[in-house]
Amino acid sequence: MHDLAARIRRLGPSCGPVRLVGVDGHAGSGKSTFAGELAEVLDGAPVLRLDDVARHEELFGWTGRLLSQVIEPLGRGETAHYAPYDWRTRRFGPPRPLPPAPVVVVEGVGAGRRALRPHLALLLWMDLPREESWSRGRARDGEEQREFWDGWVRAEREHFAGDPSRPFADLLVRQRRKGYVLLPGPAGTGESAPPLTLGDESSAIW
Numbered sequence: 001m002h003d004l005a006a007r008i009r010r011l012g013p014s015c016g017p018v019r020l021v022g023v024d025g026h027a028g029s030g031k032s033t034f035a036g037e038l039a040e041v042l043d044g045a046p047v048l049r050l051d052d053v054a055r056h057e058e059l060f061g062w063t064g065r066l067l068s069q070v071i072e073p074l075g076r077g078e079t080a081h082y083a084p085y086d087w088r089t090r091r092f093g094p095p096r097p098l099p100p101a102p103v104v105v106v107e108g109v110g111a112g113r114r115a116l117r118p119h120l121a122l123l124l125w126m127d128l129p130r131e132e133s134w135s136r137g138r139a140r141d142g143e144e145q146r147e148f149w150d151g152w153v154r155a156e157r158e159h160f161a162g163d164p165s166r167p168f169a170d171l172l173v174r175q176r177r178k179g180y181v182l183l184p185g186p187a188g189t190g191e192s193a194p195p196l197t198l199g200d201e202s203s204a205i206w
Contacts, residue, residue, distance in 0.1 A: 004182060005041045008103055014121035016075040019103045022111035023173075024165040025126030027156060028137025030175055034126060035107035042103050050108025052084035055092075059155045063115045071119050074100050109156060112165030125169035125185060130156075
């Protein structure tokens with residue numbers, strides 16, 4: 001993970017003074033955990049969770065709000081403000097500041113969507129098959145969220161059918177028993193790939 005953090009620090013800014021790093025993947029693929037660990041080794045970089053931007057009525061229709069509330073202010077070197085959505089009360093909460101830090105991690109399904117890619121310094125894809133990801137997500141959220149998940153699966157299928165992220169990922173992230181393995185993504189990064197073996201104790205687990 002420290003090698004990945006060093007690699008990110010070497011990248012040029014992508015949104016004003018900020019290096020935006022997208023962490024995308026199917027729901028339940030481990031994006032939140034990975035993004036949190038990455039942010040920690042990036043000296044506590046802010047994490048923008050797209051679950052805070054979406055809402056029941058706009059599972060994927062939040063692009064305009066994200067651009068106006070977050071991307072445009074950061075692009076000007078200003079502190080952005082967005083109102084996190086409460087999925088229980090179905091209301092947006094008070095505005096939350098997001099400063100133009102050297103690195104900001106954007107985590108969530110759709111982080112690599114077409115409208116956001118021009119603003120990203122790096123796009124990571126959690127490389128877990130969708131059925132396995134969704135199964136993990138359903139188990140995590142329990143029976144009370146069954147109806148929501150049925151609607152979510154349909155919406156996610158439709159989103160990625162029209163606006164896929166994986167083909168544009170710079171790196172693929174695969175979780176192992178201990179840590180993660182990073183593989184070159186379909187988009188490539190122009191850097192040579194790190195040596196990889198698939199054993200859990202491999203030096204390729206960052």
